[in-house]
Amino acid sequence: MAATDSAFDPTQIPEKPTLDGIEAVWAQRWQDDGVYTFNRSASRDQVYSIDTPPPTVSGSLHMGHVFSYTHTDTIARYQRMTGKSVFYPMGWDDNGLPTERRVQNFFGVRCDPNVAYQPGFTPPFRGDPPKDHQPISISRPNFIELCEELTHEDEKVFEDLFRRLGLSVDWDYLYTTIEDRSRRASQRAFLRNLARGEAYTQEAPTLWDVDFKTAVAQAELEDRERPGAYHNIAFARSDGQGDVVIDTTRPVLLAACVALVAHPDDDRYKPLFGTTVRTPLYGVEVPVLAHPLAQIDKGTGIAMICTFGDLTDVIWWRELNLPTRAIIGRDGRIIATPPNGLESASGIAAYEQIAGLFINQAQTKVVEMLRESGAMLGEPRAIMHPVKFFEKGDRPLEIVTSRQWYIRNGGRDTDLRGALLNRGENLVWHPDHMRHRYSNWVEGLNGDWLISRQRYFGVPVPVWYPVDADGETVHDSPIVPTEDMLPIDPSTDVPPGYNADQRNQPNGFIGDPDVMDTWATSSLSPQIAGKWEDDADLFGRMFPMDLRPQGHDIIRTWLFSTVVRSNFEHDSLPWKNVALSGWILDPDRKKMSKSKGNVVTPIDLFEKFGSDAVRYWAASARPGIDTAFSEDQMKVGKKLATKLLNATKFVLTFPQPDVAAKPTNPVDLAMLARVGETIREATVAFDQYDYARALERTEAMFWWFCDDYVELVKGRVYNSQGPDAAGSAISALRLALSALQRLLAPFMPFTTETVWRWWQSGSVHTATWPNMAELGSVGDSSILDPIGEILSQVRRAKTDAKTSQKTAVTEAAVSASDSVLAAFELGRGDLSDAGSVRSWVTAPSAGETTVSAVLAPPEPAS
RNA sequence: GGGCGCUUAGCUCAGUUGGUUAGAGCUCCUCGCUUACACCGAGGAGGUCGGGGGUUCGAGUCCCUCAGCGCCCA
Numbered sequence: 003m004a005a006t007d008s009a010f011d012p013t014q015i016p017e018k019p020t021l022d023g024i025e026a027v028w029a030q031r032w033q034d035d036g037v038y039t040f041n042r043s044a045s046r047d048q049v050y051s052i053d054t055p056p057p058t059v060s061g062s063l064h065m066g067h068v069f070s071y072t073h074t075d076t077i078a079r080y081q082r083m084t085g086k087s088v089f090y091p092m093g094w095d096d097n098g099l100p101t102e103r104r105v106q107n108f109f110g111v112r113c114d115p116n117v118a119y120q121p122g123f124t125p126p127f128r129g130d131p132p133k134d135h136q137p138i139s140i141s142r143p144n145f146i147e148l149c150e151e152l153t154h155e156d157e158k159v160f161e162d163l164f165r166r167l168g169l170s171v172d173w174d175y176l177y178t179t180i181e182d183r184s185r186r187a188s189q190r191a192f193l194r195n196l197a198r199g200e201a202y203t204q205e206a207p208t209l210w211d212v213d214f215k216t217a218v219a220q221a222e223l224e225d226r227e228r229p230g231a232y233h234n235i236a237f238a239r240s241d242g243q244g245d246v247v248i249d250t251t252r253p254v255l256l257a258a259c260v261a262l263v264a265h266p267d268d269d270r271y272k273p274l275f276g277t278t279v280r281t282p283l284y285g286v287e288v289p290v291l292a293h294p295l296a297q298i299d300k301g302t303g304i305a306m307i308c309t310f311g312d313l314t315d316v317i318w319w320r321e322l323n324l325p326t327r328a329i330i331g332r333d334g335r336i337i338a339t340p341p342n343g344l345e346s347a348s349g350i351a352a353y354e355q356i357a358g359l360f361i362n363q364a365q366t367k368v369v370e371m372l373r374e375s376g377a378m379l380g381e382p383r384a385i386m387h388p389v390k391f392f393e394k395g396d397r398p399l400e401i402v403t404s405r406q407w408y409i410r411n412g413g414r415d416t417d418l419r420g421a422l423l424n425r426g427e428n429l430v431w432h433p434d435h436m437r438h439r440y441s442n443w444v445e446g447l448n449g450d451w452l453i454s455r456q457r458y459f460g461v462p463v464p465v466w467y468p469v470d471a472d473g474e475t476v477h478d479s480p481i482v483p484t485e486d487m488l489p490i491d492p493s494t495d496v497p498p499g500y501n502a503d504q505r506n507q508p509n510g511f512i513g514d515p516d517v518m519d520t521w522a523t524s525s526l527s528p529q530i531a532g533k534w535e536d537d538a539d540l541f542g543r544m545f546p547m548d549l550r551p552q553g554h555d556i557i558r559t560w561l562f563s564t565v566v567r568s569n570f571e572h573d574s575l576p577w578k579n580v581a582l583s584g585w586i587l588d589p590d591r592k593k594m595s596k597s598k599g600n601v602v603t604p605i606d607l608f609e610k611f612g613s614d615a616v617r618y619w620a621a622s623a624r625p626g627i628d629t630a631f632s633e634d635q636m637k638v639g640k641k642l643a644t645k646l647l648n649a650t651k652f653v654l655t656f657p658q659p660d661v662a663a664k665p666t667n668p669v670d671l672a673m674l675a676r677v678g679e680t681i682r683e684a685t686v687a688f689d690q691y692d693y694a695r696a697l698e699r700t701e702a703m704f705w706w707f708c709d710d711y712v713e714l715v716k717g718r719v720y721n722s723q724g725p726d727a728a729g730s731a732i733s734a735l736r737l738a739l740s741a742l743q744r745l746l747a748p749f750m751p752f753t754t755e756t757v758w759r760w761w762q763s764g765s766v767h768t769a770t771w772p773n774m775a776e777l778g779s780v781g782d783s784s785i786l787d788p789i790g791e792i793l794s795q796v797r798r799a800k801t802d803a804k805t806s807q808k809t810a811v812t813e814a815a816v817s818a819s820d821s822v823l824a825a826f827e828l829g830r831g832d833l834s835d836a837g838s839v840r841s842w843v844t845a846p847s848a849g850e851t852t853v854s855a856v857l858a859p860p861e862p863a864s
Numbered sequence: 865g866g867g868c869g870c871u872u873a874g875c876u877c878a879g880u881u882g883g884u885u886a887g888a889g890c891u892c893c894u895c896g897c898u899u900a901c902a903c904c905g906a907g908g909a910g911g912u913c914g915g916g917g918g919u920u921c922g923a924g925u926c927c928c929u930c931a932g933c934g935c936c937c938a
Contacts, residue, residue, distance in 0.1 A: 019901090225938090388938095438868050442937050446866095554935080585935095622877085622889095627869095628934080630876065634890055637903090644903050652900030690880095698878070702888075709905080716900095794907090801895060801907040808898045838898095 019647040021612045024752045029165040037765045038170040044087035051544035056093030059156045060100035068604045070583035072620035074551040075169045076693040079748035083771040089544045091175035091531045096153040098520035102459040113458035114139035115493035168751040184530050185489035188523040189464040201409045207316045210402040211392040212334030216456040218392045221559045228389040231382035237279035249301025254365035255308035260324045264304040266292040282377030284349035310401035330400050336364045407454040413447035432581040432691040433626040443558040453522040460517030466497040473508045525563035528576045547577040554582040584628040614750035615639035621749045624694045643753040650757040653739045659729040668828040670734035671781025673711045677738045678774040700745040717835025741772040785825035795853035796837035810858040811839040818851040
């Protein structure tokens, strides 16, 4: 064993057992002994594999992590004890925006794919660049190197915390999402999608974040209620027969108007269909059209179609074959030059008023001009309405036209959608009702998965494009690397058949500037963790995986995208089971959040209560249920751990009398029957992924064992009824204790390991999960309740008399049914000991069991 | 607007196919230092199971409906 803990001898039962400091001791010992090492010679049916969620390393670990990772760990430990070789890797997600920001701020650098790679680059700062520092542009490979340097420190902290929590991870299979192997897997999967036609590039209107200056995917959207206002705006009919009044919340887009639209059944506007009107201010002639998506009861019932105000505009634009008049640029400003079709001198003059302004400045200006022109009727009417935001963004999304990469996900293809829905049906969901979230999402998809991002840090889209003789990029025929070249960075690597000096030259090549969405990489976590093509033998032993544990908030992203990738690449589900964990709530039932300053750090709680107590709190929560943070529950957990320590110490005080000694006393056999029942219940619960139920059943059994059974037989093990009677109890106690320690091992790995090593060899965590057969033949547990009831009544008599429980009873009269009296006779000796009863009188009775006890006078104080 | 979940003791929650007087822990009260444990033990108090209706010999459990809370999606 490690030399670090000479004061700690696990084979000796201390005089005063303690839980202090056991986490560090056992974490080290487990690592040294390889207790959680995955046995990669095991065949697939002997393996239990877990697709662990890789936490984002740019943040810090909080109680939500402790909560959900504990749930998974209890399952992993159970499976290991049933004899499975458990593949339980850990990953760090250092891909994506949060890491990008941290690297920028820490080193004072900025990623720029146009910059050449600099070997041995030294960043200007390592922490706290001055406020006025202008970031230095560096290449993407350099940026990735800095990322790996920065996250390494955080990863150590994360690993220490997870070890201290007692996660039975095999750390030899650690991965990060930005490392070479992950980038290789991500690019390989993409190229295969491309080769099979599952990935494609397209120029199309796309939701765009003007701050991040990137396209975002449907899965990253959220609606937020925002104040807005309806404006009534009059369009003059081209035939001079008056005005058409529309309602809009975005008059700023008037210059982008390409048509008006009303519902085909709307009698008010039927006569106008096919005619034209002129936009106010700009004087552009636009048609009045019919489309069923126009809402009769919204505003005036007729709307302007702009390119593009919202997703409905995109549908109208596509289905009605309308021209494009984009006015919003990727920087969130009005484009400098007026759109096509805006040609009149007065229109151009009006446009110049807003060109270059930010959107909300332009909106103010347009409203002002409309007022002056008289085209705006009445005052704006304030409303609250849902507006689409990037989930990490601060300003409403705009829609701009850009070239992007997509992976098919059923959003535009009924057959594929059906296949993916079917995959969801075939997954086993824990809890089951979470499956609806999946089908809801897939059924609501309205487009393919946009995977390209106009960011600089991440896994690059691994393609180049030819540049033709005129210097134009040929997007239709991307140049792809061979798989043995991966990972590549098209901003620094040169495609096959070209020279470096042909970059960005006519008849040369150009690298795709974009990176892939972080989900495009994390959707491959089973392939990355299992080393896929890099170690096909390993991959074959763990895929498809047994379990994906994750939060229910990322069903639409991580879960769904993983199913999509696996469906294409392996024509299978990526896992058999998915377990969704709930949220941690404040004691006042609000979701815990940093901003409210109510986050408790895990390490403080580990120190205060011990890791096992914190795990107990986590494991007490039903799968998938949002749970209040509760230090009270941790106190209970600590109490349980302490009890296990002391109960074990007590039982081991009495050596096994004889190797062949077996329980013979009916009370002992009845207790073992209960233990057997608990083993059965806990096993069934674990097989159903209900760790909380397994804990609850085990815990109830353990407290009954301590408070009732041990108290009942304590006199007998002290030899009050002779060595044979004592031997029965002692062997029963040891059988039960062995089973109970193992039943608790998934929940309290540190405490159970401590007490197990006092008397057993090897780790409890590689011991065999208890089974009924090991208990031998057991008795009839129905005698226990009557015996317990009689003891309880004796105790109550003493409590009522406000006297010590050790007060002797000179005579106890039991009046009960024949069956209760029969049970009483079996437990009579033990009851005499436990209740200090000197003599018993029994009387058959048809009614309830009653015991009347005559107490001896209290002993005079000596 | 559609979907899903929740509502049981002061608090946090169990209650699996409908089956006697609805359970646990915490909290509270009373008592007890009894040689495994005072980081303990014994005992007690506390509930019209969200409202209403129905099925049934029997409903916390099944059905309908209403209300409140929460989440997902549009």
